[in-house]
Structure formats: C-alpha cells, structure tokens
Amino acid sequence: MGVRTNIKSQGIKARRLHNSSQSGGKDTNNQANDANAPDPKTQIWQVIAMIPKGKVASYGQIAALIGLPSHARYVGATLRNLPANTKLPWYRVVNANMRISLRGGGEQRQRRLLEAEDITFIGARIAKAHRWEAGIE
Secondary structure, X not given: OOHHHHHHHOOOOOOOOOOOOXXXXXXXXXXHHHOOXXXXXXXXXXXXXXXXXXXXXXXXXXXXXXXXXXXXXXHHHHHHOOOOOOOOOHHHEEOOOOEOOOOOOHHHHHHHHHHHOOOOEEOOEEOHXXXXXXXXX
C-alpha cells in the first residue's frame, strides 16, 4: 500500500495552508469547496496516531504526508500545543537528523518513552532501523 493510499484510508486529505496576506484575504485553495476536509492540525494528529510502536517519524515527513512539505515547524508547533494528558504518541516524532528536539528536560522524558518501546539510540541519535516508512509496514 502506498503512502497516499494509506493516508486516504485513514480519512486524511492533503490541503495547503493559505497565506491571506498574499491573496488579499481570499482563500486561494478553495477550501470552502472541501468542507469535509480536516484542518491541518487534525491531519497531523491522524498521521502521528498511525506511527507504529517502535518507529519514529520526522516533523518534515509528517508535513509532507499531509501535503505541506515545507511546514515541518508547523508540525512542531502543533505538537507543542497538545494537551498534557494526550494519548497521542507525540514522542515518536523527532527531527530530520533522528534526534530529539525537545529542550528543558523534555528530551529526557521523550527518550525514556522511546526506549520503553525498544527504540535504540546511538549516542544522541535514534538508530535508522526505527525510521517509519509510511505505507510500507
């Protein structure tokens, strides 16, 4: 099953964020015609929920999977604003270098959660064998 097929089966539809300042406040993506499409945050949550135990994905990979390939930081900001009691496996998301990006003590918690899923580290990096290849599982 390919990446797009896998995403479609989860009810995720690709959409682009629009920049109102460039379009004079008009929605250039015709989002009004696709009222059933989930917003980008919901799409991010859906993709993260699909990451299997023992695997990790990068912020950029998630952004690309929802059709926003240049918005890795948006994915990070969305995760930063999750409720404290979320069941979403946020800790399975790492940076493109396969490293934990959190600071201020959060990196220790994320590492513990990953190690509890038998994810191995080589120094500060996660072993490449744990990279999630969406649609190949």
